[in-house]
Amino acid sequence: MNSSTKKMYPLAFLIPAALVYCTFFLFPTSMAFFYSMTWWTLDDWEFIGFDNFVQFFQEPSLRIGFRNTLIYAFTTMGGKVVLGLFLAVFLCSKIRNKDFLRSIVFFPALLSTIAVGYTFSALMHPTNGIINKALALVGIAGPNWLGDAKIALLSVAMTDIWKGVGIATVIFIAGIMAIPGHYYEALKIDGGNAFQSFLHITLPLSRPAFNTVVILALIGGLRTFDLVWAMTGGGPGFSSDLLASIVYKQYASGFFGLATAGNVLLFLFVGLIAFPIFKLLNRKEVDL
Amino acid sequence: MSTKQEGVMEETSIQIQTKKKVSKKWFAFESLAVLLATIFFGVPFYFVIINSLKDSTGAAELSLAWPESFQFLANYKEVLMLNDGIVWRAFLNSSIITISSITIIILICSMAGFILSRRQGMAKRLNYVILMGLMIPPTIVPTIWVLQKLGLFKTFPGIIFLESALHFSFACLLYTAFVATIPRELDEAALMDGCGPFQLFFKIIFPLLKPVTSTVIVLSSIQIYNDFENMLYFFPGADNATVQLTLYNFTGIYGTSYHLLFADVLLISIPPLILFIFFNKKIVDGMTAGAVKG
Numbered sequence: 242m243n244s245s246t247k248k249m250y251p252l253a254f255l256i257p258a259a260l261v262y263c264t265f266f267l268f269p270t271s272m273a274f275f276y277s278m279t280w281w282t283l284d285d286w287e288f289i290g291f292d293n294f295v296q297f298f299q300e301p302s303l304r305i306g307f308r309n310t311l312i313y314a315f316t317t318m319g320g321k322v323v324l325g326l327f328l329a330v331f332l333c334s335k336i337r338n339k340d341f342l343r344s345i346v347f348f349p350a351l352l353s354t355i356a357v358g359y360t361f362s363a364l365m366h367p368t369n370g371i372i373n374k375a376l377a378l379v380g381i382a383g384p385n386w387l388g389d390a391k392i393a394l395l396s397v398a399m400t401d402i403w404k405g406v407g408i409a410t411v412i413f414i415a416g417i418m419a420i421p422g423h424y425y426e427a428l429k430i431d432g433g434n435a436f437q438s439f440l441h442i443t444l445p446l447s448r449p450a451f452n453t454v455v456i457l458a459l460i461g462g463l464r465t466f467d468l469v470w471a472m473t474g475g476g477p478g479f480s481s482d483l484l485a486s487i488v489y490k491q492y493a494s495g496f497f498g499l500a501t502a503g504n505v506l507l508f509l510f511v512g513l514i515a516f517p518i519f520k521l522l523n524r525k526e527v528d529l
Numbered sequence: 530m531s532t533k534q535e536g537v538m539e540e541t542s543i544q545i546q547t548k549k550k551v552s553k554k555w556f557a558f559e560s561l562a563v564l565l566a567t568i569f570f571g572v573p574f575y576f577v578i579i580n581s582l583k584d585s586t587g588a589a590e591l592s593l594a595w596p597e598s599f600q601f602l603a604n605y606k607e608v609l610m611l612n613d614g615i616v617w618r619a620f621l622n623s624s625i626i627t628i629s630s631i632t633i634i635i636l637i638c639s640m641a642g643f644i645l646s647r648r649q650g651m652a653k654r655l656n657y658v659i660l661m662g663l664m665i666p667p668t669i670v671p672t673i674w675v676l677q678k679l680g681l682f683k684t685f686p687g688i689i690f691l692e693s694a695l696h697f698s699f700a701c702l703l704y705t706a707f708v709a710t711i712p713r714e715l716d717e718a719a720l721m722d723g724c725g726p727f728q729l730f731f732k733i734i735f736p737l738l739k740p741v742t743s744t745v746i747v748l749s750s751i752q753i754y755n756d757f758e759n760m761l762y763f764f765p766g767a768d769n770a771t772v773q774l775t776l777y778n779f780t781g782i783y784g785t786s787y788h789l790l791f792a793d794v795l796l797i798s799i800p801p802l803i804l805f806i807f808f809n810k811k812i813v814d815g816m817t818a819g820a821v822k823g
Contacts, residue, residue: 249716250647251726258641258697261633264679265694266662269671276671283674328566336559344809345570351801351812353755355773356794359780360577363787369591371576403569408816415817450817464666467757488669489762497670504668511664 270508277502286498293502303503306484310510313398313483314462320402321458322451325409330439332410333417343414347407354404358471361400362387387473390480397472397481401465409454416450417443452522456515463511484510581605581791588788604792611778616793619770625685626764626771627753630692631746634700637693638745639738642704643730647713652705662698667691669762676763688764692753700745703815707741708734744815747808751801772797 277293279286297303332343349357364371365386373383386396424442433441466485469475475482475490482490488503572593580588581604583596609616645652672691673682681687711734719729757773764771775797779790805812 249720249726249729250644252644252651254640254644254726254730255651258637258701261637261690261694262662262697264675265672265691266667266697267658269668269675270661270665272671272674273668276674281670283670283677331562336563338563342563342566344805346566347813348805349570350816351751351755351805352798353757353773353776353794353801355757355776356798359776359790360573360794363580363591364573364576366591369589371572371591371593374592403573411813412817415813460664466666470757485666492669492762501668501670504666504670508665508668511666515664 273501273504273508276498277505279498281498281501282495283497289498293499294506296499297502297506302479302482303487305479306482306487306503307506307510309394309480309482310463310484311514313394313401313465314459314514316395316398317401317405317462317465318455318458320398321406321409322454324402324406325413325454326447326451328406328410329413329417330443333414343411346410349404350407352404354467355471357400357404358468361403362472365396388477390477393473393477394481397469400472401462401468404468405458405461409458412450412454412457413447416447420446455522456519459518460511460515463514464507577791577794580787581795583788585786585788588786588791589784591787600788604788605796608789608792608796611789615770615778616772616775616796618768619772619775622770623754623772626688626692627750629685629689630696630753631749633689633693634696634749635742635745638697638700639704639735639742640730641697641701643708643734645701646705646708647716659698659701662695663702667695667759667762672763683764683766683769688760691759691763692756695759696749696752700749703741703745704738707738711737743808744811747804747811748815751804751812754800 276286278288278290280289280292281287328346332339332346336342365373367373367383367385367388370383370386372386376383384392387393420442424446425438428438428442464485465483466489469481469483469486470489473481475486484503484507488500488507491500491503576593579593579596580591582599582601584598584600584603587594587596587598645655676682676687676691679687681690715733716729719733724733755773756771760769760771760774776790776793779786779793
C-alpha cells in the first residue's frame with residue numbers, strides 16, 4: 242500500500258465505529274468469559290472456576306434450555322424454508338393480486354414481536370381462542386396450545402414461522418428472479434414440465450437465497466427471547482424455556498455469574514451450530 | 530399451400546383449447562391459494578382491529594364477531610390517558626432513541642465502510658469480528674456492568690450507543706459492499722483537485738451513498754423501534770418506558786384488558802405501517818441485500 246492511499250483512506254475514519262463497537266459490544270462480550278467463572282454481584286466477584294457451567298449442565302431447569310433451543314431453532318428454520326420457498330415460487334408465477342399477496346405475507350415481519358406474541362396468545366386461548374373454535378367446527382377438539390407442556394414450545398415456534406416467513410419469502414423471490422429466463426426456455430424446449438423446472442432449475446439456482454434464509458433463520462431461532470417471553474414466559478414449568486430466557490431469569494433473580502455463564506454458552510452454541518453450517522452451505526455454491 | 534395453412538390453424542385452435550383448460554384449473558388453484566393466504570395472514574389483523582373497537586366484556590370473548598357497540602374513541606382515549614399519558618411518553622422516548630441511534634449508525638458505519646472497502650486487506654482481517662455482531666446476542670450482565678462503570682446505565686446516551694453498537698455490523702457490511710461499486714478513479718480525481726480525505730468523504734462519497742443510507746434508515750428504525758429485549762435489559766425504569774413495554778400495562782395478574790391491549794397494539798403499529806406503505810421496496814431491497822450473491 243503506497244503512501245498516497247494511506248493518506249486518502251486514513252484509519253482514523255475507523256475510530257468512531259471501533260470505539261462504539263468495542264466499548265458496547267466486543268469488550269462486554271469478552272469480559273463475559275471471565276465473569277462466567279465467578280460468583281458475581283457487580284460490585285464484587287469471587288473466582289469459582291467452572292462451577293457455573295457445571296450447574297448449567299446439571300440442573301434440569303437449566304439443561305432443558307439446550308434441547309428446547311435446538312428444537313426451536315430447527316423447527317422455525319425448517320418451517321420458514323419450506324413455506325417461504327413454496328410461497329416464493331407461487332408468488333413468482335403468473336398470478337393476479339401478486340403485489341397484494343406479497344405485502345400481506347411480508348407485513349408481519351415489521352410488527353413488534355411482543356404485539357404478535359400477545360395477539361397469538363389470544364388466538365390460541367384454549368376455550369375462547371379462534372383457532373380452537375375453528376377446529377371445533379370441523380369436529381376436532383383443539384389442544385391447550387400454550388398450556389400443554391408437550392406442545393407449548395411448538396406453538397410458539399408456529400407463531401415465529403407466521404411472523405418470519407415473509408422475510409424468507411422475499412429473499413427467495415429475489416433469488417428466483419435473479420435466475421436468467423433462458424434456463425427455463427431451454428427446459429421447455431426439451432419438453433420439461435413445471436415440476437421439473439422447479440427441481441432442476443429453481444431449486445439448485447436459488448441456492449444463495451436458500452443459504453441466506455437458513456443462516457438467518459437459525460441465528461434468529463437460537464437467540465429468540467421476546468416471543469417466548471410474551472407467549473409463555475418459559476412455561477408451563479420450564480417446558481418452553483430457551484437459553485436466552487433462562488439467562489434473563491437468572492439475571493432477574495440476581496445470579497449474575499450464572500447468567501453470564503449462560504450468555505457464554507449461548508455464544509458458543511450459536512458459534513458451534515451456525516458456523517459449520519455456514520461453511521458447509523458456502524462450499525457447495527452453484528455458479529450461475 | 531392451403532393444406533399447410535389449415536394444419537397450422539388446427540394446431541393453434543388445439544393449443545388455445547388446452548390453454549383454456551389449464552387456465553380454468555389454474556384459476557381454481559390460484560383462488561384457493563389467495564383465500565388461504567388471506568385467512569392465515571389477514572384474520573389475525575382483522576381480529577386485532579375489530580377487538581380494539583369493542584368494550585371490555587366484548588373483547589374478552591376473543592371472537593371475530595362484529596362489535597355490539599363501537600368504543601373506538603373511548604378505548605383509544607383510555608390508552609392514551611393511562612398513567613398520565615405513559616404511552617405518549619413512550620412514543621417520545623422511542624423516537625429519541627431511534628432517531629439518535631440511526632444518526633450515529635449512519636455516521637460511523639459509512640465512514641468505516643468506506644475505509645474497509647478501499648483497504649481490502651483491513652476488511653479481510655476484520656471480517657469475522659464484524660460478522661460476530663450479526664450472530665452473537667449481547668451479554669446482559671457484563672454490558673450492564675460496562676454501562677454502570679461509564680455512568681450510562683438507564684440513560685438515553687447509554688441505550689443509544691448500545692443500539693448503535695448492536696446495529697453496527699449490518700449497516701457496515703451494507704456500506705462496505707456499496708462503496709465497492711463507486712469507482713476509485715473518483716477518489717484519485719478528487720485528490721488531484723486538492724481534496725483532503727475529509728472533503729473526499731463528506732463532499733463526494735457520502736452523497737453517493739444515499740441509496741444505502743435510506744435502506745439503513747428504514748431497516749434500522751424498524752428494528753430499533755420494535756426492540757423489546759435490549760430496552761428491557763439496558764433501559765429499565767418507570768420513566769424510561771418505550772413503546773414495546775407499554776403493552777405490559779394491559780396484561781396483569783388480574784387478567785388482561787384485551788380491548789385496551791389491542792388498541793395499544795394498533796397504536797404502536799402505526800409507525801411501521803407508515804414506513805411499510807412508503808418504503809416497501811426499500812425494505813425488501815435491504816432485507817434481500819446480499820442474498821442473491823450469497
